[in-house]
Amino acid sequence: MSGHTDMTLVNDEGIRIDGRRCDEKRPIKIEAGVLKNADGSCYLEIGKNKVLCAVYGPRECRPRHLQDPTKAIIQCKYNMETYSVSDRKRPGTDRRSVEISKLISEALSNVVQVELFPRASIDVYIEILQANAGTRCAGLTAASVALADAGIPMRDLIPAIACGKADNHVVLDLNKEEDNFGQADVPLAIVPSTDEIVLLQMDGNMTREELDHGLDMAFGAAHEVYDMQKAALKKRYSEIEKKEGATDE
Ligand code: ADP
DSSP: OOOOOSSSSSSSSSBBBTTTTTTTOOEEEEEOOOOOSSSEEEEEETTTEEEEEEEEEEEEEEEEEGOBBBBBBEEEEEOOOOTSSSSSOSSSHHHHHHHHHHHHHHHHTBBBBBGGGGTTTEEEEEEEEOOOSOHHHHHHHHHHHHHHHTTOOOOOOOOEEEEEEEEEEEEEEEHHHHHHHHHOOOEEEEEEHHHHHHHHOOOOOOHHHHHHHHHHEEEEEHHHHHHHHHHHHHHHHHHHHHHHHHHHH
């Protein structure tokens, strides 16, 4: 987020470098139940981001000192693969991945009915296979689908998407160039049934009016992502039903 560049991020016609209008999100693909050995899983693409999420649990919480006698804890591990970015990323945990893991766990604990599973752990593994800005939103969006796919009781799903500012335009769903050279990046995650915000960060600068406009776009887009999450889960359930029907015969 340097805010200083000679690169044109939005041209005179209001078109961005990847051909999108300012209020357009990147193409999204969501698939639930892609891994056989996890309790729940999801594969998600948004633009050039590729994310895989696997869920285990609820299961006995280990290490045991982390157990909470009143509810389950959500242990999330966000990991960016070494090959996910153009310069090889140093493998392993760094400060950024610890922070993102924590904020995704906290967002998810707003919708997962953790009180139903005292002393348990629900483990969420998010692997960023390819990164192009917006991976925390992509990871969180995939994680709630994977949790639902695992059959874990939830109040709602969590769709997430960013808004921000590039070349003095308020834009939706920043790509890598806009994230690097734009003026602001604002990831947002919501609980659609109540429009509660469960994640909101801001890096850069925007006027209050611009932020209001950006959030309007992001809320609208998050509801569209929500429809895609539900469609992915419906498709998964109908596949399971078909399989079960076939084995009954
Ligand atoms: P987000 O992916 O949620 O937007 P950031 O704003 O921290 O999170 O990162 C923006 C983008 O910068 C990432 O999606 C990725 O493309 C790139 N990036 C982040 N960390 C690294 C890294 N260690 N090496 C190379 N690129 C990175």
